[in-house]
Amino acid sequence: xxxxxxxxxAEIVAALGKCRKxxxxxxxxxxxxxxxxxxxxxxxxxxxxxxxxxxxxxPVNTGTVAVTRQCDREFLQPIEHRLTGVDAVVSLACGVGxxxxxxxxxxxxxxxxxxxxxxxxxxxxxxxEERCRMCGDCILHLTGxxxxxxxxxxxLLNGPCGGAAGEHCEIDSSIPCAWIHIYERLKRAGRLELxxxxxxxKDWSRGNAGGLGRLAREDxxx
Amino acid sequence: xxSFKPKIIAFCCYNCAYAAADLxxxxxxxxxxxxxxIGVPCTGAIDLTTVLTAFEEGADGVFIAGCLKGECHYKVxxxxxxxxxxxxxxxxxxxxxxxxxxxxxxxxAAMGSRFAEIAKEMTDRIRGMGPLPLNGCPEExxxx
Numbered sequence: 052x053x054x055x056x057x058x059x060x061a062e063i064v065a066a067l068g069k070c071r072k073x074x075x076x077x078x079x080x081x082x083x084x085x086x087x088x089x090x091x092x093x094x095x096x097x098x099x100x101x102x103x104x105x106x107x108x109x110p111v112n113t114g115t116v117a118v119t120r121q122c123d124r125e126f127l128q129p130i131e132h133r134l135t136g137v138d139a140v141v142s143l144a145c146g147v148g149x150x151x152x153x154x155x156x157x158x159x160x161x162x163x164x165x166x167x168x169x170x171x172x173x174x175x176x177x178x179x180e181e182r183c184r185m186c187g188d189c190i191l192h193l194t195g196x197x198x199x200x201x202x203x204x205x206x207l208l209n210g211p212c213g214g215a216a217g218e219h220c221e222i223d224s225s226i227p228c229a230w231i232h233i234y235e236r237l238k239r240a241g242r243l244e245l246x247x248x249x250x251x252x253k254d255w256s257r258g259n260a261g262g263l264g265r266l267a268r269e270d271x272x273x
Numbered sequence: 274x275x276s277f278k279p280k281i282i283a284f285c286c287y288n289c290a291y292a293a294a295d296l297x298x299x300x301x302x303x304x305x306x307x308x309x310x311i312g313v314p315c316t317g318a319i320d321l322t323t324v325l326t327a328f329e330e331g332a333d334g335v336f337i338a339g340c341l342k343g344e345c346h347y348k349v350x351x352x353x354x355x356x357x358x359x360x361x362x363x364x365x366x367x368x369x370x371x372x373x374x375x376x377x378x379x380x381x382a383a384m385g386s387r388f389a390e391i392a393k394e395m396t397d398r399i400r401g402m403g404p405l406p407l408n409g410c411p412e413e414x415x416x417x
Contacts, residue, residue, distance in 0.1 A: 060367040091321065095364060098325040102368035106406045 070138035088143035121148025187257030195236035202229035290338030296385030317350025
């Protein structure tokens with residue numbers, strides 16, 4: 052899932068500027084799962100915005116509305132009636148949701164409330180970790196299900212680099228060396244030949260280095 | 274400032290602090306009538322928005338009183354409440370409200386005199402801080 056974190060309130064209200072009728076739109080997708088963009092967080096943010104302005108002596112009108120997934124146009128149309136008279140919308144979705152919201156309502160001033168961090172999952176009660184960098188050319192079948200692009204600090208395709216100390220990365224001693232883990236896993240599976248095979252450079256144009264990503268599915272029709 | 278009569282909401286767990294407040298009454302212990310006690314089945318059941326609403330609706334201070342650590346009838350409800358209080362203190366500070374207007378206490382049903390002490394402690398604290406800065410500005414909003 053997409054993992055995101057809340058921006059500081061000061062940044063959000065600075066972006067709101069003189070807007071006094073604000074609608075906070077939550078997203079029940081990824082950001083709700085990582086406890087930053089769900090309906091409850093929207094209520095807390097709306098309350099924070101109200102209190103911030105009231106402390107400054109400025110009454111503000113806020114409301115909240117929940118959207119199943121802001122990255123899906125069909126879920127955005129049903130909230131159109133809530134936007135009447137609204138000066139600005141604060142979106143608790145990832146960067147994708149914010150853009151879909153802005154695209155769906157061309158005259159709407161949309162403020163992002165979150166910083167989108169990475170694609171990952173939860174590894175502790177309150178700890179999320181990156182697992183995929185969306186390179187568009189997956190090699191997990193060659194590396195025992197451990198992604199070196201994401202989990203090796205140098206994104207090496209042929210590792211380890213020699214800088215690992217005590218099975219941890221030289222860049223950050225709290226991060227396990229991905230390539231040592233890959234080696235151990237391939238060894239356990241009896242497939243060390245995969246590790247010995249030299250990996251050719253990846254086609255990075257398929258990932259985030261190639262401009263706007265597009266995926267057309269010809270096997271589906273409208 | 275001396276004429277300021279704070280409004281303090283005390284969310285008290287039925288299994289401990291609420292009974293302690295009862296005991297304080299039975300013991301004829303005096304505490305400021307500005308403290309309004311609201312009973313809850315467990316402090317872990319208090320939602321973030323419930324506390325924020327209390328402030329928005331005019332409370333100058335809020336305290337949550339749950340069971341002693343390790344004695345929650347729902348195991349960890351009071352510890353969850355403590356985490357929420359820590360988070361809410363940050364939320365309040367971000368919005369320009371002193372986080373010390375919110376506090377968490379732990380006590381047992383037998384601690385009537387401690388309840389009276391806590392009520393006095395919070396009343397003195399809030400009286401020292403003065404009225405909540407929100408209370409001068411009228412609220413407006415469909416979310417309310």
